[in-house]
Amino acid sequence: MPQVFEFKLPDLGEGLTEAEIVRWLVEVGDVVAIDQPVVEVETAKAMVEVPCPYGGVVTARFGEEGTELPVGAPLLTVAVGSEGALGAVGPADSGSGSDAGAGAVVSAVGSGAGSDGAGSGSGSGAGEAEASGNVLVGYGTGAPVARRRRVRPEAMAAPVAAHVTAAAAPDAVQGPVAVVSPLVRKLARQHDLDLRQLAGSGPDGLILRADVESAIRALTDGAAAPTPASAAVSVPESLPPVRPSVARPAASPAVERIPLRGVRGAVADKLARSRREIPDATCWVDADATELMKARSAMNSAGGPAAGPKMSVLALLARICTAALARFPELNSTVDLEAREIVRLPEVHLGFAAQTERGLVVPVVRDAQARNAESIGAEIARLTEAARTGRLTPAELTGGTFTLNNYGVFGVDGSTPIINHPEAAMLGVGRIVPKPWVHEGELAVRQVVQLSLTFDHRVCDGGTAGGFLRYVADCVEQPAVLLRTL
CATH class of the missing domain: 2.40.50.100 (RNA polymerase II/Efflux pump adaptor protein, barrel-sandwich hybrid domain)
Structure with missing residues (x-):
C-alpha cells in the first residue's frame, strides 16, 4: 500500500x-x-x-x-x-x-x-x-x-x-488550515478572517498572503458599498437637488514594508550589535598610491599571458594588511565580555566586504598571514565569484578576525565603517583618483587614496591605531617597504 x-x-x-x-x-x-x-x-x-x-x-x-x-x-x-x-x-x-x-x-x-x-x-x-x-x-x-x-x-x-x-x-472542514506562513495567520487574525472559509490559490489549496489580502479588500469594499436602492430613504420633491460632491484627491501610495530576513536580516543584527557593544573610533589619512599602481602594473606585465591571473589592488592591500597586523597584533583580536579579557588571535582570517544582489556579505580568506599576494588574490577572486552566485558556504562567511572594506568601488572617497562584530578593527579604502599632491617639493598630479581605520578602543589606544594606519599608508606610498616583511 x-x-x-x-x-x-x-x-x-x-x-x-x-x-x-x-x-x-x-x-x-x-x-x-x-x-x-x-x-x-x-x-x-x-x-x-x-x-x-x-x-x-x-x-x-x-x-x-x-x-x-x-x-x-x-x-x-x-x-x-x-x-x-x-x-x-x-x-x-x-x-x-x-x-x-x-x-x-x-x-x-x-x-x-x-x-x-x-x-x-x-x-x-x-x-x-x-x-x-x-x-x-x-x-x-x-x-x-x-x-x-x-x-x-x-x-x-x-x-x-x-x-x-x-x-x-x-x-x-475540520483539520489543520492549509497555511504555512505565520505572517499569513497573523494577517488573518488582525482582520478577523476565518481561514477555513478561504480557498487557497497555492499548491493543493495552500492559502497564500495574496489570498488573505484579496479577502481583506473584499470585506473593505463590501463595508464601503452604497446602500441599495430598495433600502434608500425617499426624499421629498420639495427639497432642492443635491449638488455633486467635489472629487477627493487620490489616496496616497501605501507604505512599503520590507522584512529584514535572510542575509540582510543577519547583517542588520550584526551591525546593531556592533554599535551597541563596541566603543569604536576612526582615524584616517590620505596616501599617494602612485607607486603602488606602478608596482601593480609591473607585476601584471611581467611574464606575459603565461604569468597567471592579474594582480588586483585589493589583493595588494590585503597583503599590506597582514604585514601591518604582524606589527600591531592588538588589532587582530576580540573582546571576551564575560571574562573581561582581550583575546589576541594567532591566525589572520581576513574578511573583505562584497556587495551582492542579496545584500552585503563578508567572505573570509583563511590563514591570510601565511599567503603571499598572489595566493590572497586567487582566493579573493574565488570567494567573490561564489558570493555573486550565492554559493558561499556558512564556513566561508564566518570566523573572520579583521576586515578590509573597499568602498572606493562605489565612487566615494571616505567612510567611517562599522566594525564587523566580534572583530576589533576594519580598514576602509576609498577610490584612487588623480589629485594635486606635493611630491618631492613640487606640486604634481598623483594617484591619491584615503585610508580609514575604525577600531575597538578597548583593545588599543590611538597610538597603536595610528601606527597601524601609518604603516599601511607607507606601504601604499612605497611598496618597497613590504620587502622587509616578505
Whole structure:
C-alpha cells in the first residue's frame, strides 16, 4: 500500500531557525530519488540545497518562492510505494515505469527514513536500506541518483490518489488550515478572517498572503458599498437637488514594508550589535598610491599571458594588511565580555566586504598571514565569484578576525565603517583618483587614496591605531617597504 510521507524543513545548523525558499528544484508529480535536492533555500548564512530523505512521487509543495519557513515546517509530501510492487521503477530504472500498474512511484521507505512515518514501512530489511538517514549529507543510500522525470496523472497509483484525497478532504472542514506562513495567520487574525472559509490559490489549496489580502479588500469594499436602492430613504420633491460632491484627491501610495530576513536580516543584527557593544573610533589619512599602481602594473606585465591571473589592488592591500597586523597584533583580536579579557588571535582570517544582489556579505580568506599576494588574490577572486552566485558556504562567511572594506568601488572617497562584530578593527579604502599632491617639493598630479581605520578602543589606544594606519599608508606610498616583511 503506497504511503505519503511529509518532509519538513530540517535543522540547517549554525543556530539557524528559519530559511527562505529561493527556488524549487522539483514540481508536483516529479519522481525524486532518495537524497535528491528538492529545494534551494537561503538562510542568514548562505544558500543551501536541501535533499529529500524519501524516494517517490512529489504530491504537494508547501510555500512559494520567497516564502520564509521556520525549521520544522512542512516542505513537501512524497508518495512512496511498496518495494515488491515498485521494484521495476526504482531510481536505477528510469525507462520501465509505464507497466508497473498502481505502484508506479519509486522505492519503499522503511523504518530508517526518519521521524515522520518511521514505523509505517514494509518492515523488510531491503525497504529499510532505501531510506536516508541524513537529509543534508545523505549517508547510507547506495542507489544511484535518478534523472528527474514527471509522472502522468493517469500513471499515478489509484491507492496513492485515494490516500492523498482521504487525508486532505477532512483538512478542508475540520483539520489543520492549509497555511504555512505565520505572517499569513497573523494577517488573518488582525482582520478577523476565518481561514477555513478561504480557498487557497497555492499548491493543493495552500492559502497564500495574496489570498488573505484579496479577502481583506473584499470585506473593505463590501463595508464601503452604497446602500441599495430598495433600502434608500425617499426624499421629498420639495427639497432642492443635491449638488455633486467635489472629487477627493487620490489616496496616497501605501507604505512599503520590507522584512529584514535572510542575509540582510543577519547583517542588520550584526551591525546593531556592533554599535551597541563596541566603543569604536576612526582615524584616517590620505596616501599617494602612485607607486603602488606602478608596482601593480609591473607585476601584471611581467611574464606575459603565461604569468597567471592579474594582480588586483585589493589583493595588494590585503597583503599590506597582514604585514601591518604582524606589527600591531592588538588589532587582530576580540573582546571576551564575560571574562573581561582581550583575546589576541594567532591566525589572520581576513574578511573583505562584497556587495551582492542579496545584500552585503563578508567572505573570509583563511590563514591570510601565511599567503603571499598572489595566493590572497586567487582566493579573493574565488570567494567573490561564489558570493555573486550565492554559493558561499556558512564556513566561508564566518570566523573572520579583521576586515578590509573597499568602498572606493562605489565612487566615494571616505567612510567611517562599522566594525564587523566580534572583530576589533576594519580598514576602509576609498577610490584612487588623480589629485594635486606635493611630491618631492613640487606640486604634481598623483594617484591619491584615503585610508580609514575604525577600531575597538578597548583593545588599543590611538597610538597603536595610528601606527597601524601609518604603516599601511607607507606601504601604499612605497611598496618597497613590504620587502622587509616578505
